Amino acid sequence: MNGRFLLIFLCYLLTTISCQNPSGNKVISEASWLVPDSIALPQQPDVDNNSIEKGKNLFQIYCSTCHGAGGRGDGAAGQAMGAQPADLTSETVQAQSGGEIFYKIAEGKGVMPSFKDLLTEDQRWALVSFIQQLNEMQSSEANAINPEPLVPGLEIEHFTKVVPRVVRIWEGPDQYIWYATIGGDVYRLPMEDPHQLEKMLELSAHGITRLQGATMHNGQLFLSGNVRVNEDKGTLGRMVRVNWDKSGLAQVTMMFTTAEYGTTNTPFDHGWSALQVSEDGKSIFVVSGSRTDHGEVQDNLGAYPDARDVALTSKIFRIPIEAENLLLPDDLKYLKDNGYLYAEGLRNAYDLTLDPDGRLLAVVNSGDYDQNEDMYWVREGFHYGYPWIMGGMETPQQYSDWFPDPSKDPFLNEGAAAWPDDFYNDPQFPKKPEGINFGKSIVNYGPDADKFRDKTTGEIQDASDLGLGMTTFTPHSSPLGLVSDNGHALPGKYKGKAMVLRYTNGNKSALMQPFTSEGEDLLLLDLQFSKEKENYKMNTFRIASGFTQPVDAVLIDENLYVIEYGGWKLGGNVWKITFNDAQ
Numbered sequence: 064m065n066g067r068f069l070l071i072f073l074c075y076l077l078t079t080i081s082c083q084n085p086s087g088n089k090v091i092s093e094a095s096w097l098v099p100d101s102i103a104l105p106q107q108p109d110v111d112n113n114s115i116e117k118g119k120n121l122f123q124i125y126c127s128t129c130h131g132a133g134g135r136g137d138g139a140a141g142q143a144m145g146a147q148p149a150d151l152t153s154e155t156v157q158a159q160s161g162g163e164i165f166y167k168i169a170e171g172k173g174v175m176p177s178f179k180d181l182l183t184e185d186q187r188w189a190l191v192s193f194i195q196q197l198n199e200m201q202s203s204e205a206n207a208i209n210p211e212p213l214v215p216g217l218e219i220e221h222f223t224k225v226v227p228r229v230v231r232i233w234e235g236p237d238q239y240i241w242y243a244t245i246g247g248d249v250y251r252l253p254m255e256d257p258h259q260l261e262k263m264l265e266l267s268a269h270g271i272t273r274l275q276g277a278t279m280h281n282g283q284l285f286l287s288g289n290v291r292v293n294e295d296k297g298t299l300g301r302m303v304r305v306n307w308d309k310s311g312l313a314q315v316t317m318m319f320t321t322a323e324y325g326t327t328n329t330p331f332d333h334g335w336s337a338l339q340v341s342e343d344g345k346s347i348f349v350v351s352g353s354r355t356d357h358g359e360v361q362d363n364l365g366a367y368p369d370a371r372d373v374a375l376t377s378k379i380f381r382i383p384i385e386a387e388n389l390l391l392p393d394d395l396k397y398l399k400d401n402g403y404l405y406a407e408g409l410r411n412a413y414d415l416t417l418d419p420d421g422r423l424l425a426v427v428n429s430g431d432y433d434q435n436e437d438m439y440w441v442r443e444g445f446h447y448g449y450p451w452i453m454g455g456m457e458t459p460q461q462y463s464d465w466f467p468d469p470s471k472d473p474f475l476n477e478g479a480a481a482w483p484d485d486f487y488n489d490p491q492f493p494k495k496p497e498g499i500n501f502g503k504s505i506v507n508y509g510p511d512a513d514k515f516r517d518k519t520t521g522e523i524q525d526a527s528d529l530g531l532g533m534t535t536f537t538p539h540s541s542p543l544g545l546v547s548d549n550g551h552a553l554p555g556k557y558k559g560k561a562m563v564l565r566y567t568n569g570n571k572s573a574l575m576q577p578f579t580s581e582g583e584d585l586l587l588l589d590l591q592f593s594k595e596k597e598n599y600k601m602n603t604f605r606i607a608s609g610f611t612q613p614v615d616a617v618l619i620d621e622n623l624y625v626i627e628y629g630g631w632k633l634g635g636n637v638w639k640i641t642f643n644d645a646q
Contacts, residue, residue, distance in 0.1 A: 115192050133633070134151035135632060136631070213607055216642070217641070223637050226634050227635070230245045231626075238253060249263045273290075276336045278347075287336065297366070302318040302382065324354070324376070327354055335350065336352060341384075350378075351376050353372050357458050406446070408449045424545065428542070435455060436540045439502060447502040452501055459472075467488075503598055505599045512581075513603065545616075547618075553621060555644040562586060562606075563588060565586065586603050587606045610638070612628035612630075622642075
């Protein structure tokens, strides 16, 4: 979840009256953003179908990843632990004049960026026209867009509708599929009758207010995520283990809680997410994503002065599977000495899997700079470069002579959430640790998902067209939903291969669009391990597209089940993909 998690994205357009959104996070107060009548009353240009369509296209690119396709503030990318994007369909926003909306788009405030230098006056008025028509367009959104196979022999069918805000899907015992929402609800459904949905757990049972990790092992459920503290300015990581007794009552055991650390009031609070049980079943790996975009100071409006990433973030931990009531301190030496820290330097490894030989693989989302997205073979004790290196490229802010300027630096996109506040001259940026050789990304030789920006010229290139490999995926793809056919159950060219989803769609992202119009798709990964190089090389093939915010996948026997996020209100879908023996 780039991916993304996914993690990293774009704008917060307008803010409503001060309130709590369904995730419990605060929406910025509209009352503090009053617009003078002289600004609110300018004559809006005539609205016609052309202006609305133009605004719709701009909205998809610059706003939908945070505000959602329907403008309800429910884009998965906007669900950070800080301020939240508003519901643009609300009465408060819809009652505003065109001039008020136009002014706010232009000027920005707080976490919402200014668009007056990025979008022309005509484009901003087109956005206003589209926002004013959002409620009239809602009914058309309810119709599911069917994904399409891109290769022969692949079949995709609708499996079931799911509740809103889903983040994880996994296989349970007795032929059940389970899924969880970011708000903490857990459901299961029988595979032979997926419409018989049963809620198995809710937030009150485990207290994880921002749930992002879930898996099962030997009938036990494991959940990970974050709990808000310090009046929503701070957070704790949490992991629980759940068993059900003979009467069907859930028995919840706290595995660990972390020390408090600060949230950031930005989209960069990635939190505790992916889970993967070790090959021997004795441990469970858990991801803690970064709290910054690229290692900059994020103090949450002064609540955590000078705070960057901490010992508890941008890492993968290994926890004994039977652990109870551990306290993980914000102390790097303690975490290493006690064997909890497995690997570090991973910005947002939103998904993990084991390959057929038991090696741990991770897909990692890079930041708002145009660095590639990574995939790693994650080994114990290794450091994978964050915040100094992402996508095989150094983070420029670590150098005291770097002064960011999008007009001179093609890797800086003015549509980025991190621009301009979080890209700055930073002489205090932490120094690269001495004596460490960073772990290397897996090299992708295409033919797909291999666009990159040339380090010298800044031009966008296709690696396989040049006969090159790249590390690893097209920038801003937000790879997630990583699975591997370890049982060799799939036929033909799919046997023993891995697959991954791309959450981001180039048509809906100002950051990804310069590279590609593709995305929200399924990639087949042909991984070949080299003992000599102690790494993989990989070929990547697009095999399906047309998903809507795909966030996770599970491989069960010969079928892949892809689940969609689904926003706050409409809910998403599960798609069943069947692989036929097509060579």
